Amino acid sequence: MSSGCPPQSPAVAKTEVSLEGESPMLAATFAYWDNILGPRVRHIWAPRSEEPLLLSDGEITFLANHTLNGEILRSAECGAVDVKFFVLAEKGVIIVSLIFDGELKGDKNTCALSLILPQTELPFYLPLHTVCVERLKHIIRKGRIWMKKGYSIVSVLTSEIVPIMELLASMKAHSVPEDIHIKDTVLNDDDIGDSCHEDFLHKAISSHLQTCGCSMVVGSNPDKVNKIVRTLCLFLTPAERKCSRLCRAESSFRYDTGLFVQGLLKDSTGSFVLPFRQVLYSPYPTTHIDVDVNTVKQMPPCHEHTYNQRRYMRSELSALWKAASEDDIGPETVIHADETFTPDLNVFQDVMHKDTLVKSFLDEVFLLKPGLGLRSTFLAQFLLLLHRRALTLLKYIEDETQKGKKPFRSLRSLKADLDLPVEGDLSIVMAMAEKLKAGLHSFVFGKSFYTSVQERDVLMSF
Amino acid sequence: MIGSPDLVAFTKDDDFGETDVDPCLLPDEFSVPLFTHAGNSNPWSKTSYAKFARDFILISEFSEQVGPQPLLTIPDESKVCGTFDLNYFSLRIMSVDYQASFVGHPPGCNYPKLNFVEDSKVVLGDSKEGAFAYVHHLTLYDLEARGFVRPFCMAYISADESKIMQQFQQLSTEFSKASEWLKTGNRKAFASELVKKLKDLEYTRTVLHKETELQKKNSGCYSTQVIDKANELANVEKSIYEHKDLLRQITSYPSRKRIDCEFPQESDDPATSAEMDKKATPTECSPEVSPEAITGKRRPSYTPQLIKGKSAKCFDKRLKTLEELCDSYFFHQTMEQLRLIESAFRGDLCHIYTNQISQALLKKQKITNFLYEVYNDWEDEAVSKPSFAGNLPPPTPLLLGAPQSPEAVHADLDAETSVEKPQEAELTESSPSDLTQENSDEGTDAEMKVSSGSSGESVDAAGPERPERHSEAEAVPQAFCPDVVEGNAAGTVDDGEDNDERVSATDSPSPEHNRASYQSAIHEQEPSVKVDGDMGGDEPKSPGLTQDLDLTGDSVLQASTMVQADASCCMGQEKLQYEEPSPELAENGFPDRVVKREPQSCLQGDLTLGKAVTAEDSPAVPNALNSDGLSDDMFRMNLDDLSDATSFMSASTNSDRLSSPCHYSNPVTLKQKKRAGQNALRFIRQYPFSQQAIFCVLTGRTLVVLGADERTVRKLVNALSIFVPNLGKYGETVQPWLSCPFQLTDLQNWKIIGLHRMASPTGSSMLHSLNRYARYIGVLDADQKTLRCPPYRGSLIGNMANHRTQIKRGSTYFMHVQCMLTQLYSKAFLYTFCHHLHLPISLSEDQETVASRRSSFLHQQLGYNEEDSKMIQFLSELIKQSYLQGPGRMVHPPGFCFSYIPSFVHKI
Incomplete structure (x- = not known):
């Protein structure tokens, strides 16, 4: 479909999306600022529903137009994607808009891709905001290239909007609750090793914390998978829990980029196919936990992960740029390689660093009698300690580098001063600090992947 | 004639000196930067x-x-x-x-x-x-x-x-x-x-x-x-x-x-x-x-x-x-x-966010919060x-x-x-x-606290008197009235150090705050106003008190209630304990009453009580300020008990005691603690025996900081205060500066005392008394830079007080100490509630077996040596008390313990 022939009719094109279960989203819209007509909606995506929707197409168009109001003043840098968020109590809706510039019919226009949800879904949506925005931002990057080439952006956008609608629908039914009772987790066992092997549990939690609380739990038994999912979620904040998903007993969900913990069910052949691209696009490295065979694997630390991710993104965008025609490369195509970058498909590695923090916690928590709230208190103390340590580490680096003005060169001192001599402990605290201050790993361990590997070697020698 | 140099200006930039750009190369505007923080940018930029x-x-x-x-x-x-x-x-x-x-x-x-x-x-x-x-x-x-x-x-x-x-x-x-x-x-x-x-x-x-x-x-x-x-x-x-x-x-x-x-x-x-x-x-x-x-x-x-x-x-x-x-x-x-x-x-968002998470977590661990956490909303629900x-x-x-x-x-x-x-x-x-x-509730009544008498003595002493004339709800508010009235009557503003500190603790120069400071200043001078009137009244007490001075430590023990120490923590040691308030009587917490006070109702309070109140000043005063669980009757009863059990170390006048500036009027804030971190950092760098001093504090051994220079002493007390367990909402377990003789019970109630070294007979008498009680206390001499206390050979304190630390800022050091203390009280919590650790598993087991199991737990499971175990045991004892008393009640420090471990004099 070419964008050279915009619809002649004022009617807005609409795609209805079939979803399983209740959809919290009312619609998604793509609008642009027409130099003659002003704001104009180009496309609407709406969940297919037999019941009448809260908003009519006219109202959706009205709201979508709203998102572009005031953008005539936009002075953003070329290529920037700005996010706007509306809570319109009068209309009872929330709107998330991503504003960007794109070429339509040879002219540069300001465009808006928007998600519309009922206002009642605000608490549900807010924890997922970053996930949705980051995913949409990347699809917009691809869409802009498509527009530049004169193709329709709609098909590109559809490739991400539909999965986001599915994600929100799945989260509505299967997200992890904000408050997890310890009795639903492995930590309620009488003794360590009752539910799962002691070392496996230690490895799983340790790696989970080392990868910023981002894990996927794979298995054949949904109950077993969900018990581990809940256990791992105990170590997350309430907002992060709301951004985690239990596995579905009937059939597995797809892997979704950006969730903190997700349970995934193996198919009848006992396997689960992981999409390389989506895993790499996760904001944090991920721990892969297989509860059937008790294995724990993890992706490289944050700075390496970010570096790999960026390189892959650039390759993907370059491939799109070079594509000769719309059919040459579809939006779903996975970029496996180009001239400059060959991604390491074996992204999951063994857990390299042993820690003492989680080890001693697990050794000790089972000494407390279950069912009396003692373990919850002990867990709260453990988490408080981790959060405080992360903030202290951050402050230490901030002081040392004068808020990043000087390079950080005293890792050895940091480990001695903050009592973090064990690699695993440092990884855990660094990972928590990374969540507080994005880019900390890259700053501390150097900017390039290669330097970071050297740094890591040096780090290991301490 | 137009030459080629003239044409250069008309050529496009792109055509001059530029190499051809590969059209296949992705333009930057469509790409993403390879590094999240390119150039000079960084996570803070x-x-x-x-x-x-x-x-x-x-x-x-x-x-x-x-x-x-x-x-x-x-x-x-x-x-x-x-x-x-x-x-x-x-x-x-x-x-x-x-x-x-x-x-x-x-x-x-x-x-x-x-x-x-x-x-x-x-x-x-x-x-x-x-x-x-x-x-x-x-x-x-x-x-x-x-x-x-x-x-x-x-x-x-x-x-x-x-x-x-x-x-x-x-x-x-x-x-x-x-x-x-x-x-x-x-x-x-x-x-x-x-x-x-x-x-x-x-x-x-x-x-x-x-x-x-x-x-x-x-x-x-x-x-x-x-x-x-x-x-x-x-x-x-x-x-x-x-x-x-x-x-x-x-x-x-x-x-x-x-x-x-x-x-x-x-x-x-x-x-x-x-x-x-x-x-x-x-x-x-x-x-x-x-x-x-x-x-x-x-x-x-x-x-x-x-x-x-x-x-x-x-x-x-x-x-x-x-x-x-x-x-x-x-x-x-x-x-x-x-x-x-x-x-x-x-x-910075990371501080705001961590604070929010911490507050949520603190609510889940209320049982240990009293040890080191700054009073906050976690206490509200209690x-x-x-x-x-x-x-x-x-x-x-x-x-x-x-x-x-x-x-x-x-x-x-x-x-x-x-x-x-x-x-x-x-x-x-x-x-x-x-x-x-x-x-917010605290915030609402913060002003009231500011307006209350800054001297813990005068405030608390008023407590017992009130119930006779007023209902429960009115009692405590009125306890502050004499200060208010007399402060206003005095009509002068004391710009003393404490007041200055409080003002500088806040960033906002709002008129309300200025008003608060003004009120605070008025009340701070209050004690000295009263002192003049009380001096005579209290003088006659001195002979009797002097007699008490001769009491030895043993006699103190006889005078006190002797109880068998709990085997879990003080095996074979004798404790000096006061009677615990009965739970029935201790239902109406002090904080409840502070909140609802109105300045006008304070003014209605019987002003005549002012002197009587001061006269009844008791050694347990700072403690009593926050004796949350005590009803007024019970509180008075307790004071009576305390005064019965009190032995004065030297001739003491309440007026002298009042003249020492106390700082119980405002709750201790995190900001203040962070500022104390700077002093603590200086202390551990300057004093090689800092670990021994901290060990004293972490085992409940009262530390007397002795010195002639008030500023130095105050700084040392401030530095060590961040290590004091159960510091109290108002920091009432620390006396930063005392220029008068103190009482034996003060040694128990205050865990750090800044003491003025006086070149007078009273001063030498005080030194003599300190020597006498050396087996119970540690003495840090700020002038001679010595510390007399038992040795410390553990490893836990080394992690939080390493004199070679590269930590640059006091606030960062405080955060590190806070982490270490969180870890410490978590271990103490584990020790306190560990399954089958404190009770016999079978009928055949005797107390010795249980004690040995506990000791083995500390040494083998947790890997602590004798001194580190002692710290855990002390914290555990406090947790136990807090747990038994219920939430929101003041945990009293355990009584004096004999320690047969000799004290050493540590020097720089």
Whole structure:
């Protein structure tokens, strides 16, 4: 479909999306600022529903137009994607808009891709905001290239909007609750090793914390998978829990980029196919936990992960740029390689660093009698300690580098001063600090992947 | 002739000296940077390219005359906004067509309708400027404005985009409250304006009517002038009708809106609403009803004016300012709320976020919070507190001391007591900076605490006297009265060091805060005022007390209640313990009573008690200040017990004790602790025996810091105070400076004492006494730089007090210590509640086996040596006490313990 022939009719094109279960989203819209007509909606995506929707197409168009109001003043840098968020109590809706510039019919226009949800879904949506925005931002990057080439952006956008609608629908039914009772987790066992092997549990939690609380739990038994999912979620904040998903007993969900913990069910052949691209696009490295065979694997630390991710993104965008025609490369195509970058498909590695923090916690928590709230208190103390340590580490680096003005060169001192001599402990605290201050790993361990590997070697020698 | 150099200027840049760009290469604008922090950027730099120094709040208006314009910023300092273009940003945030709701004449209706639109919230940014904003849009009513509406917005502007989104719900809640204040005040002002306008119209009608009648008589019924007047009269009639309708609309503000909005509600109270309606209704019938009927305020009587036929043109009239649009009390409450918001969200997101997470976690571990955590909301749930009024919002953890509901105040105003109300309310508010760490209830009564006597002695001594004359609820508030009264009577302000410290602890120079400081200053000098009068009265006690001085440690033990030490922690040791208050009697917690105190009721307190109170000053005073669980009777009983058991180490006058500045008036804040971190860092770097000193503190051994220079001693005490377990809400277990002889019980109640070394017989007597009690206490000599206490050979303290540490800032060091202490009390918690550790597993097991199991747990399971185990055992003992006593009650320090381990003198 070419964008050279915009619809002649004022009617807005609409795609209805079939979803399983209740959809919290009312619609998604793509609008642009027409130099003659002003704001104009180009496309609407709406969940297919037999019941009448809260908003009519006219109202959706009205709201979508709203998102572009005031953008005539936009002075953003070329290529920037700005996010706007509306809570319109009068209309009872929330709107998330991503504003960007794109070429339509040879002219540069300001465009808006928007998600519309009922206002009642605000608490549900807010924890997922970053996930949705980051995913949409990347699809917009691809869409802009498509527009530049004169193709329709709609098909590109559809490739991400539909999965986001599915994600929100799945989260509505299967997200992890904000408050997890310890009795639903492995930590309620009488003794360590009752539910799962002691070392496996230690490895799983340790790696989970080392990868910023981002894990996927794979298995054949949904109950077993969900018990581990809940256990791992105990170590997350309430907002992060709301951004985690239990596995579905009937059939597995797809892997979704950006969730903190997700349970995934193996198919009848006992396997689960992981999409390389989506895993790499996760904001944090991920721990892969297989509860059937008790294995724990993890992706490289944050700075390496970010570096790999960026390189892959650039390759993907370059491939799109070079594509000769719309059919040459579809939006779903996975970029496996180009001239400059060959991604390491074996992204999951063994857990390299042993820690003492989680080890001693697990050794000790089972000494407390279950069912009396003692373990919850002990867990709260453990988490408080981790959060405080992360903030202290951050402050230490901030002081040392004068808020990043000087390079950080005293890792050895940091480990001695903050009592973090064990690699695993440092990884855990660094990972928590990374969540507080994005880019900390890259700053501390150097900017390039290669330097970071050297740094890591040096780090290991301490 | 044109040469080639002349043509160069006409060539394109791209064609000159540029290499061909590969068309297959992805342009930067379509790509992503390879490194998240390229160039000089770093994790902290995302906020550095903004043109403003720090986050601020901007109020803008979409003026019908000049378009979007900034009105004011909070804080109102030009340097905060820097070179940031407020006009441009106002234009951007106000150009969002955010509501598109109808205002004006609806179809089919020939008179205007007010549309009560709900607020809209928008997050937007300007990535080029590095400014992101939470924008709260609201509409105010103005009789002179087009469609009677004035669109405004309040924006929280930050350079950190993630901060806005991550804190969205909190921002939304708090700005909704501010908006509700503003809108409530505006409705009042609008109604008042309508009433005035109606009066004017009525007056105009009367005048026109008279003129018409006059002209009818003069020139007949059908003259042009008469017809004009009649038309004018008809217009006025219509206008009266319209304004009456507007008044009806504004006074019957739909309750749905009030219920729906996030602001905690008010006047769902039917009485208030009914009152409002009643007052409004007569106005509709009779415009002569005074505006006071609507507003509940008595104002100067209004003189009606003649209204001209044609109003001023749109651009001729002066639009009202924001302050004029709103009732002044409500306007100031709005500003106060906005200042609180600015203060609460100030700073780096990582600190705000971690603090929020920590507070949530602290609520789950209440049992250990008393050890090292700063008093905060986690304690609120432990001790239930009645609210000020039934319709008051629940305490908001985020903004402490926020103004109460506008509607509740509205009701107050209606009750015609409103003239004084604002002043009172202001008096009871705390400055924003004071309140960022404490909960709202605490915030509300913070002022009271400031206004209380700063001397713990005088405050507590008053406690036992009160119940005889006053009810429970009144008792404690009145305990502070003598200070208040005498302080005012003295009429002087003490600019002493303590006061200065308190002032500098806050960043906000708000008038309220200044007032608080002033009051505090007044009360601080209070003890010295009383001292003069009390000196004589207390002197006769001295001989008896001197006799007690000769008591040895053994006799002290005899005098005290001897109990068998708990085997879990003090095996084979004897303890000096006071009787525990019975739980039945200890139900009414002290904090409950502090909250509800009003300055006026304090003044009613019996002033004659002042001296008696001082006379009854007891050694347990600092402790008693926070003896949360004690009823007054029980408290007095306890004091009696204590005085019975008290042995004075030397001749002591209460006046001397009072003259030493205490600092129990304000709760200890995290900010203060962080500042103490700087002293602690200096201490561990300068004193190689710092670990031994900290060991003393962590095992409950009282540490006396002795020195001639007050400043040095205070600094040392301050440094060590961050290690003191169960420091107390007000830091009452630490006495930073004592220039008078102290009592034996002080050694038990105060865990660190800064003691003035005096070159007098009293001073040498004190030194002699300190030597005598050396087996119970540690003595840090600040002058000779020595420490006498048992040795420490463990490893735990080494992690938190390493003199070679590279930590640069005191606050960072405090955070590190906080981590280590969190780890420590977590282990103590484990030790306390570890399954099968403290009880015999079988009947055949005796106490020795159990003790050996405990010891083995500490040594083998946790890997601690003897000294480290001692710290765990001490903390465990405190946790046990706290657990048995229940939440919200003061944990008393365990009694003195013999220690057969010899003390050593450590030197630099």
